[in-house]
Amino acid sequence: MAVADRPRERGRFDATTSAGRAVRYGSNTLIMTIALIGVLVLINVIAARVDKRWDLTAEGRFSLSPQTGQILSGLKAPVKVTGFFAPGDPGQSQAEDLLKEYALASNGKLTYELVDPEQQPALARQLGITSYGSLVFQQGDRKQIVFASDEQGLTGALLKVTSDKQKTVYFLTGHGEPAPDDFSGRGFSTWRDTLQHDNYNVATLNLAITTTVPSDAAVVVVAAPQKPLSADELTHLQDWLDGGGSALVLAGPQADPSVQSLLEPWQVRLGDGVVVDPAASFLGDVATPVITRYPFHDITRDLGGLTSFFPFARPVVSDNPNAQTLVSTSPQSWAETDLQSRQVQFNEGKDTRGPLNLAVALERTSGQSDTGTANESPKQPRLVVFGNTDFVSNQVLSTVRGAFGNVDLAVNAVNWLAADEALIAIRTTPDTPRQVILTGPQSSAIFYGTTIAIPLLVLLAGGWVWWRRR
Incomplete structure (x- = not known):
């Protein structure tokens, strides 16, 4: 009798065990659900009391600049x-x-x-x-x-x-320079607009008509003159610099050599040739170096992560120990002097090997500078030199659509020259489609990776599976 009852007892034991297991699982699920709801409620309470937001877009489009x-x-x-x-x-x-x-x-x-x-x-x-x-x-x-x-x-x-006064930036004219009111591809109207948004008055200066630099000038821009500056014009500019003025010089390979005379007292000269950089070039054009890293300086301190590029640039050479580099190319670059040859290659003893400076900044602290008035700090002459003009032209800025560092670099240079360091920062950019700029090596890596490496890996993996199953 006892033996016959055992199957029924075993059956009752299994049913009880299964029911208990279901109750335990159900209880655990209920507890976990309640705990999850509690965590969500707690997160919402904290979020309501703590005003913290994150902008996850690459360019910070939903945040202030x-x-x-x-x-x-x-x-x-x-x-x-x-x-x-x-x-x-x-x-x-x-x-x-x-x-x-x-x-x-x-x-x-x-x-x-x-x-x-x-x-x-x-x-x-x-x-x-x-x-x-x-x-x-x-x-x-x-x-x-x-x-x-x-x-x-x-x-x-x-x-x-909020500004006490509006400073004026003068662009030198009369020698074929690009003009701030020129809307053509060669002109500077886009750059001018950004300067005006930084509360600068932008005007032109012709020293053949006005024999002195105006007293309200904060910065004088000398940009790629195509005709020689006269001895008197160079004297007026140098006297103004010696008195505590500041100048921004943009001079590519086609600029008139007379600009060199303005730079000589600062121990700066414009090098020969066009800078090429096969390791970091814009869309494979080796004559357009791409810059992604900048030496530390007030002008470049906030440019990390921004790309700038300089089409058809020349090197800037300085023997002045106080000169600070703003833009420099990679060690694989060089200054190509044989511009007639269609084959771009480094020629030892003729070309200058990189890295090469494309821009430098200098501040003179000698006793030549103006001591200022009783209510002003002494004015120290400042000079920024770029071996390129096109990087801030309308044509280039329209190509990058304000999304890269060219315009910020140029306006930051004016801010520093005008002693407006508080304005130096990355400015807001228009809401435009993002572009991926690839250097030559990056383009090659993508090409060979997608057309050769990946198919080869698939083929090898298939062969290995076939061999294992054979």
Whole structure:
């Protein structure tokens, strides 16, 4: 009887065990679900109380540029922004989103208000508003009206309303130089616009007409003169530098040799030949070196990660121990002097092997400089020399569409020369499609990797499997 009952007892034991296991599993699942819900609730509570955001885009498209953040964090007095928009205007939401970021980055120094001018006509008249979409920046008695709702426009207005005075950058003319108001591919109108957004007044200077550099000049730009500078013009420029002025010299291989006379007192000269760099070139063009790393200097300190390139450049050579390199090519580069030959190759004893400097910065601290007034710090002459002009031309800047370091490098150089180090930073870039710039070795690696290496690995793997199964 006992033996006959054993199967039924075993059956009852198995059922009980299975039921207990199901209860345990169900309890564990319930506990884990409750714990997961608790963690999610805790994360949401923390997220609601801690205002922290991350911009995961490569270019930080949803964050303020370093320059804007730098300006906002350095505000010394409150700034109020009043925007005038019609109800339902899509520009209002764009402006409000951006102004929220400005207010947050300013630590409360910048406040804003968006109003309907139809509802508050008296305020619109008081501030001189005549059209929808206007933003008014105010600090004390200063006022600046802007019609843009993008970061570049807002930061430009902020600079204008918070600056004590507007500095002037003069471009030397009269010798076939590219002009700041020239919209052609050779011109500098894009560069000029960026300088104006940094609150600089941009003007031209013809020393054949005006025999002295104007007293309001912060920087004089000498860019690729095609005709010789006269002895008087060189004297006027050198006297101005000796008195504490600053100059930016851009001189590619086709610049007139008279520029050398301006650089000699600084122990700087423009080298011969065109710089080629097979190891780091733009889209395989060895005569267009690509730069991705920069020596440390105030001008280049924020350019890490940005690419700049210099088509048809010449080396800049300096014997001055105080000269600081801004841009330098790779050790595989050289200065090609045989420009008539179609075959680009290094010729020992004729060409100069790299690395080669493409830009240097100098600051003279000798007693020659102006001691300044009682209320100003002494002016020290500053000079920046680039062995290239095209890197900041409209044609090149339109090619890179503002997404790389060329324009930042050029404007940062002006900031440093004008003693506006606080403005040196990476500026906002337009919302444009991202481009991948490959050097020659990178292009070769991709080509051989995809057409030879990967198919070969697949073939070898198939052969190995066949051999194992044979």
